Amino acid sequence: MTEITRDAVLAALSKVQEPELHQDLVTLGMVRDIVIDGNAVSFSVMLTTPACPLRGKIEKESREAVEAIGASKVTVKLDSDVPNDGRMRGLVNAPVRNAIAIASGKGGVGKSTVAVNLAVALAQSGARIGLMDADIYGPNVPTMMGAPTMPSPKNDKLQPAESYGVKMMSMGYLVKPGQPLIWRGPMLNSAIRQFISDVEWGELDYLIIDLPPGTGDAPLSLAQALPLSGVVIVTLPQAVSLEDASRGLEMFKTLDVPILGVIENMSYLTLPDGSKMDVFGQGGGEAMAKHYDVPFLGAIPMNPNVRIGGDNGKPIVIADPTSDAAKALISLAETVAAHISIAALDGNNAPTIDII
Numbered sequence: 001m002t003e004i005t006r007d008a009v010l011a012a013l014s015k016v017q018e019p020e021l022h023q024d025l026v027t028l029g030m031v032r033d034i035v036i037d038g039n040a041v042s043f044s045v046m047l048t049t050p051a052c053p054l055r056g057k058i059e060k061e062s063r064e065a066v067e068a069i070g071a072s073k074v075t076v077k078l079d080s081d082v083p084n085d086g087r088m089r090g091l092v093n094a095p096v097r098n099a100i101a102i103a104s105g106k107g108g109v110g111k112s113t114v115a116v117n118l119a120v121a122l123a124q125s126g127a128r129i130g131l132m133d134a135d136i137y138g139p140n141v142p143t144m145m146g147a148p149t150m151p152s153p154k155n156d157k158l159q160p161a162e163s164y165g166v167k168m169m170s171m172g173y174l175v176k177p178g179q180p181l182i183w184r185g186p187m188l189n190s191a192i193r194q195f196i197s198d199v200e201w202g203e204l205d206y207l208i209i210d211l212p213p214g215t216g217d218a219p220l221s222l223a224q225a226l227p228l229s230g231v232v233i234v235t236l237p238q239a240v241s242l243e244d245a246s247r248g249l250e251m252f253k254t255l256d257v258p259i260l261g262v263i264e265n266m267s268y269l270t271l272p273d274g275s276k277m278d279v280f281g282q283g284g285g286e287a288m289a290k291h292y293d294v295p296f297l298g299a300i301p302m303n304p305n306v307r308i309g310g311d312n313g314k315p316i317v318i319a320d321p322t323s324d325a326a327k328a329l330i331s332l333a334e335t336v337a338a339h340i341s342i343a344a345l346d347g348n349n350a351p352t353i354d355i356i
Helices: 006-013 054-066 112-125 183-199 217-225 239-254 284-292 302-312 326-345
Strands: 031-037 040-047 075-081 100-102 129-133 160-164 166-170 206-210 230-235 258-265 296-299
Touching: 006 031, 006 040, 006 054, 040 054, 054 183, 054 258, 075 217, 100 217, 100 239, 112 129, 112 166, 112 206, 112 230, 112 326, 183 217, 217 239, 230 239, 230 284, 230 326, 239 258, 239 284, 258 284, 258 326, 284 296, 296 326
Parallel strands: 040 075, 100 206, 100 230, 129 166, 129 206, 230 258, 258 296
Antiparallel strands: 031 040, 160 166
């Protein structure tokens, strides 16, 4: 019987492609900790995100490749090391590997719902997640995450609240309930900078930023203060929502922020007989993505439990993970994470911009 060597294992695994990066596991440096004991082989595959949507395929093909060289027992351990997008984030007191903004051109499209559920889904996969509620005028994240208070400051640093494995900061923690914020641009800019520099975020794989609707001071301030890995645009299928979302997309293109893609929320309603009702129209988000030549990340169906979960502080991916909406959101989290990994490993980094 032919002796199994480390070189033989690496040669076998060099034929296994990472499906999204389109290179083999060995070239990408994803194979670690090879141990050979006779005909038993174990090794780790270091994925670029714990939310890898094709982890099952990678594990299966890796196992089969090593079995093909005579291994009778193959143990594959899947681990992850999220790549850094290479951007310098000097205001943050700990490494933030990737910063992802969730934006929309208008209110009422479910942007905060998408941000909250994407953050929780990524945290459930094992990633280190922060969620910054930059919607200064309408901070809903504390309610939606079931975390109405934050810890006391420590060592002159704000301590983020934590829920479902997600670290959070929101203006909702710093003002009295129902108190309006009547602020102009400079004050808003200062608040966003404080959320970045004065919060003890710790090391994060992904910082999700829930932006206010529109194309005003908040996204401009954020782009100046915190270089973004990219932005996700949330829209409804209807024409009015698409027009506003297009303005938001154009703004980020002007700011040289990479567009990760478009999500169509409230895409359809599944009826009791299994048919779908297009409440707000059909296919608008996909058409918008095609028009701007950016990825269409996916559609989220309407589901009353999404609203109920938001009101009760239990996001749908926690409250009803087998529902159609939760499955769509979990899949979207995996897709966004995959796009971030591809961009980071391709070195597709946007330049730092200064806004005067």
